[in-house]
Amino acid sequence: MKPIRNAENVEFKPAFVERYSKLTDWEPYKKISLTYLRKSIRVNTLKISVKDCIARLKDRFNLTPIPWSEDGFWIEHKKGRLDIGNTIEHALGYYYVQEAASMIPPLVLNPQPGEHVLDVAASPGSKSSQIASMMENSGILVANDVTGLRLAALGINLQRTGVVNSIITLCAGERIKGVMFDKILLDAPCSGTGTIRKSLKTLLMWNPDMIKRLAGLQRKLLVNAWSLLKPGGTLVYSTCSQEPEEDEAIVDFAIKNLSDVKVEQVKLPHLKSTPPITSFDGKEYSPEVKKCLRLWPQDNDTEGFFVAKLVKKD
Secondary structure, three states: OEEEEOHOOOOOOHHHHHHHHOOHHHHHHHHHHHEEOOOOOEEOOOOOOOOHHHHOOOOOOOEEEEOOOOOEEEEEEEOOOOOOOOOOHOOOOOOOEOOOOHHHHHHHOOOOOEEEEOOOOOOOOHHHHHHHOOOOOOOEEEEEEOHHHHHHHHHHHHOOOOOOEEEEOOOOOOHHHOEEEEEEEEEEEOOHHHHHHHHHOOHHOOOOOHHHHHHHHHHHHHHHHHEEEEEEEEEEEEEEOOOOHHHHHHHHHHHHHOOOEEEOOOOOOOOOEOOOOOEEEEEEOOHHHHHHHEEHHHHHHHOOEEEEEEOOOO
């Protein structure tokens, strides 16, 4: 782990330190938060096999398999340059530059060929293109986002990766109506406190009011997404936030307010995780939240992430 430049000048807000000292082991968390993320890629099997992609890259890059993803690799240029987004293979869509923890929600969703799948907040397309790859470009993938600017990046990335089973839509996620899906990914807009290693601006932006506002939006998105899910279908809720109000509290809300909710255990091979939070700030959550996946950056040397798998009972 390489330390971030000028890390000694980074200031954590006192309220942030107080809160996160209650949520996790503060010193290891602080230490890893001030280190650079390892670069990682996902081989795009819509265009090339993992074996053939590795063969093309191995002379220039050191590739280390990501244990929980058959298509994922940590990558480092043998000459020390960080140009993984500036290669012929990247331009051809043979791989997607994607953070290792970001690959987890589609793996938990486990979309299959021929299914109807919705990605509620799809831009810039890392998870949508992964879903399409798992679907083998069959069935229907609705990749939605809320602004035209975000759709531009989404469209470019889906085109580059050879996705042909997608319909790109522009709509507020809480207003999507009239279509039912086998599986839904709600990778919700969030405070992004799991991404400090990628952007120190997150520390400056962090405040409790923002968390409350985002949690309100997340509840609205979840309620609407649940109404679009077929009986027997699966909805994966995920964030790159470490805030209980945006994570376990949202799952607790779903259990208490949505019909026919079954929380399923989230567990991937060779992935270390920390037990979910069952109570915080005077609030008790359903014991069912223990089945969710909470990743701190220090667990696997990745971003922080939260993933829940909700199944609608038949």
